Amino acid sequence: MLTLTNVRKTFGKTVAVDGLSLSVRKGELFGLLGPNGAGKSTTVSLAVGLLAPDTGTITIERFGNPAEPAVRQQIGVAPPTIALYELLSGEENLRFFGEVYGLSGAALARRVAWCLDFVGLTDRKNDATGKYSGGMKRRLNLAAALVHDPQLLLLDEPTVGVDPQSRNKIFENIEALHAEGRTIIYTTHYMEEACGCASALPSSMPDGCWRLAR
Numbered sequence: 001m002l003t004l005t006n007v008r009k010t011f012g013k014t015v016a017v018d019g020l021s022l023s024v025r026k027g028e029l030f031g032l033l034g035p036n037g038a039g040k041s042t043t044v045s046l047a048v049g050l051l052a053p054d055t056g057t058i059t060i061e062r063f064g065n066p067a068e069p070a071v072r073q074q075i076g077v078a079p080p081t082i083a084l085y086e087l088l089s090g091e092e093n094l095r096f097f098g099e100v101y102g103l104s105g106a107a108l109a110r111r112v113a114w115c116l117d118f119v120g121l122t123d124r125k126n127d128a129t130g131k132y133s134g135g136m137k138r139r140l141n142l143a144a145a146l147v148h149d150p151q152l153l154l155l156d157e158p159t160v161g162v163d164p165q166s167r168n169k170i171f172e173n174i175e176a177l178h179a180e181g182r183t184i185i186y187t188t189h190y191m192e193e194a195c196g197c198a199s200a201l202p203s204s205m206p207d208g209c210w211r212l213a214r
């Protein structure tokens with residue numbers, strides 16, 4: 001579904017992504033593993049068209065160029081830094097992001113209610129997100145990536161700073177989204193997260209898990 005071929009991206013003298021080629025199949029849950037500065041977030045920005053590569057190509061099969069608005073409609077991104085409006089409530093934040101993606105009326109209300117329920121925040125939907133705990137903000141950040149019901153999801157370290165209970169809730173949510181057939185790319189520093197096995201470290205990298213070295 002998503003193919004990067006020999007992609008290179010530099011910022012001045014810094015080579016952020018150096019000749020990366022990878023292919024993510026439709027319906028795959030794909031872990032992108034690497035230490036600080038390995039180029040994970042840059043790769044996500046390239047994949048969704050927020051950055052242009054210096055060289056190489058990026059294609060999203062059946063959709064086309066991710067820089068096109070109609071293609072972006074099929075993509076959801078949960079950024080590594082929380083991207084919410086702290087003075088707005090959880091529900092208002094999701095309504096805002098839904099409207100940005102062109103939803104309105106009953107369809108918007110249905111998606112917002114579904115997303116709040118999905119991340120377990122229905123009972124806190126009227127509270128300003130500035131008053132949420134860190135884990136609640138993380139969960140709403142994930143919900144904001146889902147409100148327009150995208151088929152391709154890029155989740156950039158969705159469990160950073162989250163307590164074990166909220167982390168498990170986020171893992172459950174991601175597995176449920178994957179079970180529904182969505183394609184998911186997940187960046188992390190942790191091999192056990194990238195490999196989908198919270199308790200045991202595998203001896204080698206399994207399929208669907210890609211390591212960016214530094």
Ligand SMILES: Nc1ncnc2c1ncn2[C@@H]1O[C@H](COP(=O)(O)OP(=O)(O)OP(=O)(O)O)[C@@H](O)[C@H]1O
Pocket residue numbers: 011014015016034035036037038039040041042043080189
């Ligand atoms: N906008 C930018 N301007 C200049 N340099 C940048 C920019 N974005 C990223 N870089 C550099 O590119 C390299 C890769 O950064 P990137 O954020 O992609 O890494 P990462 O793997 O996401 O790291 P982390 O695990 O810390 O989130 C780093 O050396 C970083 O300083």
Ligand SMILES: [Mg+2]
Pocket residue numbers: 040041042080156
């Ligand atoms: Mg990053």
